[in-house]
């Protein structure tokens with residue numbers, strides 16, 4: 001593999017918002033074997049050259065970098081506090097793999113924030129390395145105002161699973177963690193079982209390193225995990241299972257702030273309602 005880092009960016013769009021700039025970029029990714037996109041909001045403080053903290057938001061199934069950017073309303077509070085808000089895409093694209101675009105919960109837009117070990121996925125489906133290494137290099141090289149020592153991670157559903165597992169495995173890189181309606185125990189739900197079987201194979205021992213509930217048992221975090229979960233979320237019982245994570249947190253003394261929100265569903269109306277609380281949580285922790 002060519003180890004030379006390519007951190008060049010192509011600007012796709014730029015819009016002024018709350019005094020800052022909402023941009024979308026594409027770049028050539030080695031670990032995802034092709035072109036990847038991410039959105040980034042640069043608050044006024046960053047444009048003035050100040051070092052500001054960085055919050056990465058990982059999206060859920062069927063999403064691109066666009067959903068959170070246009071629906072969640074994260075920019076107003078990011079502008080006010082002075083926080084860079086990064087929203088990567090959810091999987092590699094256009095890999096020409098058989099079945100890549102056949103289902104909403106596997107393949108395109110369903111990268112599950114892991115490094116696949118099963119072929120043909122292993123060559124490109126490496127979202128874990130993308131988020132923890134390659135995108136880090138890209139942001140560091142291109143945005144002087146990004147204070148990479150003050151980073152938090154959040155996400156929704158599949159992206160909430162990504163935020164929890166990536167924080168638990170990298171507590172000094174992403175020092176704060178929160179999630180909206182995360183898949184809390186992917187080894188024990190249909191979305192996770194399908195994805196882990198396809199990307200990691202049938203040996204369930206290898207699944208544990210990407211399961212938040214399992215990771216908390218062996219390596220809890222010093223940070224408080226902040227989770228919001230809507231009680232009218234159609235996926236709550238079968239797919240998300242926060243109760244399993246809650247039990248393990250109690251057993252090992254993992255600090256957890258789990259809020260159940262009456263009447264809220266799985267949609268971006270829910271994220272828009274609570275994104276300010278999450279951004280403030282990260283800003284205060286960083």
Ligand SMILES: N[C@@H](CCC(=O)N[C@@H](CS)C(=O)NCC(=O)O)C(=O)O
Pocket residue numbers: 059060061062063067071104156157158266267268
């Ligand atoms: N397509 C699936 C669910 C997809 C879904 O709810 N995706 C969530 C993330 S898990 C989402 O954020 N969708 C995009 C959006 O609402 O903008 C279904 O209808 O059962």
